[in-house]
Amino acid sequence: MATGSVLARNAKPIAVGVIAGLLSGLLGVGGGFVMVPLFVLWMQVEQKKAHATSLAAIIPIASFSAAGYALQDKVDWSAWALVLLGSVFGANYGVRLLHSIPVRELKYIFSGLLLLSALRLLWSTQPHQLLSGVTSHILLVIIGFIAGVAAGLLGVGGGIIIVPSLIIAAGLDATVARGTSLAVIVGTAISGTYAHHRRGNIDWAIVIPAGLAGIPASIVGTYLGTSLPERITMTLFSFVLIFTAYRMARSASSTEA
Secondary structure, three states: HHHHHHHHHOHHHHHHHHHHHHHHHHOOOHHHHHHHHHHHHHHOOOOOHHHHHHHHHHHHHHHHHHHHHHHHHOOHHHHHHHHHHHHHHHHHHHHHHHHOOOHHHHHHHHHHHHHHHHHHHHHHOOOOOOOOOHHHHHHHHHHHHHHHHHHHOOOOOOOOHHHHHHHHOOOHHHHHHHHHHHHHHHHHHHHHHHHHHOOOOOOHHHHHHHHHHHHHHHHOOOOOOOOOOOHHHHHHHHHHHHHHHHHHHHHHHHHHH
16 A cells, blocks of 8 residues: 555656656667656646756666666767766756756757757768867867756756767767767766755655666667667657657746746
8 A cells, every 4th residue: 555655656757757768778868858848847847946856867767778788889988988078067067057047048948959859860870970080089078068068957968969979970870879878978967966966956756766767668768779770769759859849838938037
């Protein structure tokens, strides 16, 4: 009876964690781009708290997803180190920005980020390295910083930025790019979560059930991400992102400036 009561009380965060875990392993992202709108639109969590809470829940989800890719040797550790270097600093800067941007503008930014995600999923992911040598290394650090800012500010892992950038700047194939992205996201999320925790931004009562529920789901997602035809899954999910972006933009339009 007590167990049933606990499950009923945490049904929504558990469901959100399962969805985020599946998508994390499948697409090489942290899952924040689906957790944040679900926290806000479905669970009525305050917008900025939803961003911080999402980032904390990403840690266990991305950790298990990244481990699954790493066990299959699908992580480029050289690229990981460069991107992570920039993302750790970017995450802390993003957390500071969160308290200086009005909620309405924040919702519009997040809606735009979701549309960017959809475009990334529809875009061809064939490896095509444009830069090499030191220039490529510097670019990867910059990319990491930008992804880190997105993580701290918007509660996402930054994978929607990291994955296509790794394909272009490092010439990685899509599967390795996803694995490397997840490994970066773990470090980024830890850095951003620590900064948010110090400011009291995180709802741990949501983080724990969502994060734990996302672990087994992330394992399944990782299997699917390395097994299913990539074009099909990415195309279908891009439409989910477009719909979510539309809902978030409508929510922003009804929010006071």
